[in-house]
Amino acid sequence: MFDQFKNKFPVNEQKWNDYISCFKRLEVPAKTTLLQEGEISKKLFLIEKGCIRVWFNNNGKDVTFQFFFENSTVASIESFRKEFPSPVSIETIEPSVLWWIHKKDIDRIIEEIKDVPLLRDKLINALFDRTFDYMKHFFSFIKNTPTERYLNLLQEKPQIVQRIPQHYIASYLGVSTVHLSRIKSKISKQKQ
Amino acid sequence: MFDQFKNKFPVNEQKWNDYISCFKRLEVPAKTTLLQEGEISKKLFLIEKGCIRVWFNNNGKDVTFQFFFENSTVASIESFRKEFPSPVSIETIEPSVLWWIHKKDIDRIIEEIKDVPLLRDKLINALFDRTFDYMKHFFSFIKNTPTERYLNLLQEKPQIVQRIPQHYIASYLGVSTVHLSRIKSKISKQKQ
DNA sequence: TGTATTTGATAACAAATGTTATCGTCCCAC
């Protein structure tokens, strides 16, 4: 699991083994809650197999915010960093194999790698990229219609459309399940 | 202008003078374009007086994305960092007094301060905060109705409602000018 | 394999929001 990341981390063998030994394996069924809205996030998850959604309760309605697949890390980033109650819940969609690491270990590792210029820049770049991602996603909410957002999703993240139940996708796109159904039916009629 | 920031920058007098001498003063009328969509951003602006909006052209429609007031810095952050063509334009709303600095100077300064742990952490924190801001703004688009978004704006950023022409606010909130007008009229009727 | 649950499509109707047009007011440049 971790070998694929090894060449990206210019640290010595001992450090590397120290770091990866902080991760614990976890096998869970679908619909397992990994973090409950309101809790303070203490764990970062790495997905070996399966997928995860981040969602929140909006007046009783379940609104999905993000999806994560294999080889991604997941945490309620604001809660994890600032030790705030998390505004979101984290839940598996499929039965999943995960690796998790405790915040105190991550904090130590980040503290250590911040002195390695290459890794420090990588961290900063990752933060920039995360910001751009939010910006882009947000842009598409202002700029595009729900139909356009769905077409973009099909093109840019086909994995989501293929693997994720439609009602999660609907709230992710900001529309009702009924409307997403209408959008799909309209598109398939146009193609004919 | 710069004295207010001085105590936040633990660098020696010489460095400090070097840094602030990179900024040039600029006085411009309202509706001045500081960066055109499609250009590569090379300047970072600091606002001494006035306000600025960041917007983009969406099929001929002018969509405002962000507002900035006194003591804020403004740039097309993705374009500035990655030297991409900017997806947004930057324009003054009011007649403004600005200070700008060239990208090459900023890059040098960031490179230098990255070795000062305190400033390095500040930079990283600033990036986290920026990410949270986007997330929060985005959340409100999914979570709230346009009316709720307007009420939040009134409460959290009254400056925007007071100083910015309404049609810019409408596109910022993701509604038509007519609908924002309806929202305002509905609210004022409820208060009576 | 059979049954319950989840998922998705569709119809009918309701509510929210956009579009176009018109009008009044304010303000700035001449």
Place this chain on the structure above:
DNA sequence: GTGGGACGATAACATTTGTTATCAAATACA
């Protein structure tokens, strides 16, 4: 001062999207 443009309110109508309900198909699982 005054004429034109920017700004904002409002009405009438069109379109989009949500809501509720129902049914069919797929899937999970005992």
